[in-house]
Amino acid sequence: xxxxxxxxxxxxxxxxxxxxxxxxxxxxxxxxxxxxxxxxxxxxxxxxxxxxxxxxxxxxxxxxxxxxxxxxxxxxxxxxxxxxxxxxxxxxxxxxxxxxxxxxxxxxxxxxxxxxxxxxxxxxxxxxxxxxxxxxxxxxxxxxxxxxxxxxxxxxxxxxxxxxxxxxxxxxxxxxxxxxxxxxxxxxxxxxxxxxxxxxxxxxxxxxxxxxxxxxxxxxxxxxxxxxxxxxxxxx
Amino acid sequence: xxxxxxxxxxxxxxxxxxxxxxxxxxxxxxxxxxxxxxxxxxxxxxxxxxxxxxxxxxxxxxxxxxxxxxxxxxxxxxxxxxxxxxxxxxxxxxxxxxxxxxxxxxxxxxxxxxxxxxxxxxxxxxxxxxxxxxxxxxxxxxxxxxxxxxxxxxxxxxxxxxxxxxxxxxxxxxxxxxxxxxxxxxxxxxxxxxxxxxxxxxxxxxxxxxxxxxxxxxxxxxxxxxxxxxxxxxxx
Numbered sequence: 001x002x003x004x005x006x007x008x009x010x011x012x013x014x015x016x017x018x019x020x021x022x023x024x025x026x027x028x029x030x031x032x033x034x035x036x037x038x039x040x041x042x043x044x045x046x047x048x049x050x051x052x053x054x055x056x057x058x059x060x061x062x063x064x065x066x067x068x069x070x071x072x073x074x075x076x077x078x079x080x081x082x083x084x085x086x087x088x089x090x091x092x093x094x095x096x097x098x099x100x101x102x103x104x105x106x107x108x109x110x111x112x113x114x115x116x117x118x119x120x121x122x123x124x125x126x127x128x129x130x131x132x133x134x135x136x137x138x139x140x141x142x143x144x145x146x147x148x149x150x151x152x153x154x155x156x157x158x159x160x161x162x163x164x165x166x167x168x169x170x171x172x173x174x175x176x177x178x179x180x181x182x183x184x185x186x187x188x189x190x191x192x193x194x195x196x197x198x199x200x201x202x203x204x205x206x207x208x209x210x211x212x213x214x215x216x217x218x219x220x221x222x223x224x225x226x227x228x229x230x231x232x233x234x235x236x
Numbered sequence: 237x238x239x240x241x242x243x244x245x246x247x248x249x250x251x252x253x254x255x256x257x258x259x260x261x262x263x264x265x266x267x268x269x270x271x272x273x274x275x276x277x278x279x280x281x282x283x284x285x286x287x288x289x290x291x292x293x294x295x296x297x298x299x300x301x302x303x304x305x306x307x308x309x310x311x312x313x314x315x316x317x318x319x320x321x322x323x324x325x326x327x328x329x330x331x332x333x334x335x336x337x338x339x340x341x342x343x344x345x346x347x348x349x350x351x352x353x354x355x356x357x358x359x360x361x362x363x364x365x366x367x368x369x370x371x372x373x374x375x376x377x378x379x380x381x382x383x384x385x386x387x388x389x390x391x392x393x394x395x396x397x398x399x400x401x402x403x404x405x406x407x408x409x410x411x412x413x414x415x416x417x418x419x420x421x422x423x424x425x426x427x428x429x430x431x432x433x434x435x436x437x438x439x440x441x442x443x444x445x446x447x448x449x450x451x452x453x454x455x456x457x458x459x460x461x462x463x464x465x466x467x468x469x470x471x472x
Binding site: 223 | 459464472
C-alpha cells in the first residue's frame with residue numbers, strides 16, 4: 001500500500017488524526033516500520049492527499065499531525081459494466097478498478113453468471129468498501145468509486161443503460177466482434193465486459209440495440225481481471 | 237478454460253489421444269458436461285490447435301479421435317523482465333503472461349525483492365509449467381513460454397541483458413520517469429517491471445545504461461499484475 005487512507009471519523013480536527021484500523025496500524029508499524037516523528041503519506045476518503053507526522057503510538061491509536069493539501073489524481077472518464085464475476089475474483093477486481101481510477105462500476109446479471117454469485121457476502125457494502133480502499137491505497141487516490149448492483153439484465157439494459165451511456169462511446173468486449181478495440185480513445189467511455197464464457201448472442205444484440213459497439217481484443221480470450229487492465233491500458 | 241491442452245505423452249497416434257490429467261478430466265465431465273460423441277476444443281503443447289471427439293470414457297481415461305490442423309495464434313514480439321514477485325502473485329502472473337502471448341519471461345532479483353521469495357516451491361519447473369498451461373488454456377494457445385531465473389541483478393543486467401534486448405525497444409516502467417509510456421508500438425519490445433515498491437535508483441540507472449528507457453504509466457501506482465496487462469494493452 002502506497003498511502004494510508006483516513007476515514008472521516010479518524011479526524012480529530014483538521015490538523016490531527018488518529019488511526020485505529022488494525023490493518024493500517026500493522027502496515028505503519030510492521031511494514032513501514034515507522035516510529036515517533038516519522039512522516040507517512042496520507043489521504044482522506046473523498047478528500048485531499050497529504051502527509052502526517054506520528055506524534056503518539058499507544059496500544060489503541062496512532063496519533064498524527066496532518067496536512068492534507070494536495071488534490072487526488074484525475075479520475076478516468078470511464079464507466080465500467082461487468083457481469084458479476086465469481087466472488088474470489090470480485091474482490092481483486094474491486095481493488096484493480098479503484099487503483100486504475102474508475103469511479104462508476106455497475107455489476108450486472110447475465111445468462112452465464114452463476115446464480116450463487118449473488119449470494120456472496122463480498123457484495124455487502126462494507127466489504128466492497130474495504131476492497132475499494134485497498135485499491136485506492138495502492139493507486140494513491142482518495143475518491144471512492146460507486147458500485148451499483150443490477151440483479152436483472154434486461155430491465156437494466158433497457159431502462160437504465162441508455163441514460164448511463166449518454167454522451168459516452170459505449171463498447172462491449174466480445175471475442176467474435178469484427179471491429180478491433182480502438183486505442184487511446186480520449187473521450188468519455190462506457191465499457192462492458194461479459195462473464196467467463198462471454199455474453200450470449202441475445203445479450204450482445206440487446207447491448208448493441210442500446211448503443212454499444214461490440215469490439216474484439218484479438219483472438220486470445222482473457223480472464224475478466226486481465227481484460228479490465230488490458231482495455232484501460234489500450235484506451236487511455 | 238477455453239481449450240484442453242494435450243501433453244505429447246497423451247497422443248496414442250496422430251489421430252487418437254487419451255486424457256489422464258485429473259484436472260482436465262474434471263473439466264470435461266463436470267464443467268463442459270461432455271459425453272460420448274461430443275466434440276471439444278483441443279491443442280497440443282507446442283503444436284497445433286484443433287478438436288477431439290470423445291469415443292470412450294472409463295474410470296482412468298477419456299479417449300478421443302483428434303484432428304489438430306490449426307496453427308496457434310501469433311506470439312507477441314515482447315520479452316518481459318519481472319523482479320520476482322511474491323509467490324502468490326507469481327502463480328497468477330504466470331497464467332496472465334501465457335494468456336497474453338508472451339513467450340520469453342525473465343524473473344530477476346532486485347533490491348526490494350524479499351530473499352524468501354526465491355525459496356518458494358512455485359519456482360519448480362513443473363509448478364511453473366502447470367500455471368503456464370492454465371494460462372494457455374485460457375488464452376487458446378499452445379506455445380509454452382520460456383521462464384528464466386536470474387538470482388543476481390547486476391551480472392544479469394551487465395552480462396546477459398545487452399544480448400536479450402538487441403533489436404528491441406527496451407523500456408522500464410518507473411513511476412518517476414518523465415517520458416510517458418508509448419502506445420501501439422508495433423515493433424519488438426523488451427519490458428521491465430520492478431518489484432512492489434519499485435526499482436531503486438541504482439537499478440534504474442543500470443538498466444538505463446544498458447539501454448532501457450524509463451517510462452511512466454501516469455501517477456497511479458499499479459500492482460505488478462495490473463501493470464503487466466495494462467502495459468500490454470497499451471503497447472499492442
